[in-house]
Amino acid sequence: MVAEQLDAPDPETLVGEAKAAFRDGAMLTVQARCEVEYEGRTSGHLGPGDRILVAKPDGTFLVHQPTGHKPVNWMPGGGTVSARTSDGDVVLLARRTNPTERVEARILEAYGVTRFDATDGATYEESGTEAEMHEYIEANPGVLEEGLRIVEHERESKYGFIDFFARDEAGTPVVVEVKRIQATLNHFDQLQRYVSLYEETNDEVRGILVAPSASERVKRALRDNDLEFVGLSEFETDAKGATEAKLTDF
Known part of the structure; x- marks a missing residue:
């Protein structure tokens, strides 16, 4: 297990870290002020706010607000997550083709980014079912x-x-x-x-x-x-x- 944390990365550094994490199969967590667009079975927009963005190696992408246990926007596994700069901002884009949908998070200010090279082969076993x-x-x-x-x-x-x-x-x-x-x-x-x-x-x-x-x-x-x-x-x-x-x- 390897974890790396960067505070307040600039856009170029954040995109580089994100691309490396996606390439290497690591989890990426970004603490940021961002806005989010969704297109797919419906469409939606989430205005600017402080959130945690999580990208997993299987293409899962989650957008968490400060309250509540469920993500406010998400993409299940099976797709891809990519990173780029656009008009000076970092954009994390999660998309899949079956069905066709996309979640785009535009990062207005990055407070921190964590790369987590995690391994976990355990199966959850629930008791009291x-x-x-x-x-x-x-x-x-x-x-x-x-x-x-x-x-x-x-x-x-x-x-x-x-x-x-x-x-x-x-x-x-x-x-x-x-x-x-x-x-x-x-x-x-x-x-x-x-x-x-x-x-x-x-x-x-x-x-x-x-x-x-x-x-x-x-x-x-x-x-x-x-x-x-x-x-x-x-x-x-x-x-x-x-x-x-x-x-x-x-």
């Missing part, structure tokens, strides 16, 4: 209810795949819907649709929504419709963006 929840429930149905017996995992229906079709200790059919994130009203609606399929042919059927947590509004909606909630708090995570619902879901 919905698949792991399914495996856990299938192996331990008693965590949902004592005496619960799994009959079928991922039963197909006209509304999609039901996560679990089960029977309780009394033999009553139970439809189980599992969610990795905090339960929302959309998840409640989904469970209600699945239960309605069996209400047409059974005098009694139960529905259980399983998630790490649920708001009081979701729990109330379930109770009012004779449905149930089981919280598996062990699948909560500190990465709240991965487990929390949006405000509109409440």
